[in-house]
Amino acid sequence: QQQVKQSPQSLIVQKGGISIINCAYENTAFDYFPWYQQFPGKGPALLIAIRPDVSEKKEGRFTISFNKSAKQFSLHIMDSQPGDSATYFCAASMREYSSASKIIFGSGTRLSIRP
Amino acid sequence: DTGVSQDPRHKITKRGQNVTFRCDPISEHNRLYWYRQTLGQGPEFLTYFQNEAQLEKSRLLSDRFSAERPKGSFSTLEIQRTEQGDSAMYLCASSLGSRSNEQFFGPGTRLTVL
Numbered sequence: 759q760q761q762v763k764q765s766p767q768s769l770i771v772q773k774g775g776i777s778i779i780n781c782a783y784e785n786t787a788f789d790y791f792p793w794y795q796q797f798p799g800k801g802p803a804l805l806i807a808i809r810p811d812v813s814e815k816k817e818g819r820f821t822i823s824f825n826k827s828a829k830q831f832s833l834h835i836m837d838s839q840p841g842d843s844a845t846y847f848c849a850a851s852m853r854e855y856s857s858a859s860k861i862i863f864g865s866g867t868r869l870s871i872r873p
Numbered sequence: 874d875t876g877v878s879q880d881p882r883h884k885i886t887k888r889g890q891n892v893t894f895r896c897d898p899i900s901e902h903n904r905l906y907w908y909r910q911t912l913g914q915g916p917e918f919l920t921y922f923q924n925e926a927q928l929e930k931s932r933l934l935s936d937r938f939s940a941e942r943p944k945g946s947f948s949t950l951e952i953q954r955t956e957q958g959d960s961a962m963y964l965c966a967s968s969l970g971s972r973s974n975e976q977f978f979g980p981g982t983r984l985t986v987l
Binding site for chain 1: 964979980
């Protein structure tokens, strides 16, 4: 059972454009939604995260939009740069302090920014 | 470097051999996680420790897999009688108990079973 569904699988964006990656989740017990960035041969790096009590979070060029009723969230990368070319994973996990703090990852989006 | 470290970075072994990986978490982090990532997929949870106690194991963790964190610091993941299907990137992550959702990943150990 895929608890976090991510799309698209791959994405090509022109330099300076907006990259948008979408995710949907099923389990309403999830209450923490991070995005990870992974370069080839490296481990995933935490990029930005949101909790369901807010609808948007922005950090620099990266913005998460969150729709609790639709159980969907998305990552927007503004002014996309060649250095943003990487694989992006959306993810979800449950409440802190519980034993269920494992992260459930989406299948990933390979983003390529054309110069 | 104060991040999560893993050793070795790459391991090539023959089917049937045993392998052991090591993870050193960020020093003040009391939670440590192991994940497995196959090519083109997101990481999948294997197991996690709070201090030295192993609190959860995934059904992905067959009897051939064992993990330890003897003193609540570094952790080892051993795979016995390796199979070709074990070929993957094994990732370690750590988090601070009070903010356990924020997990920081190491560079991973790439295992290839021939």
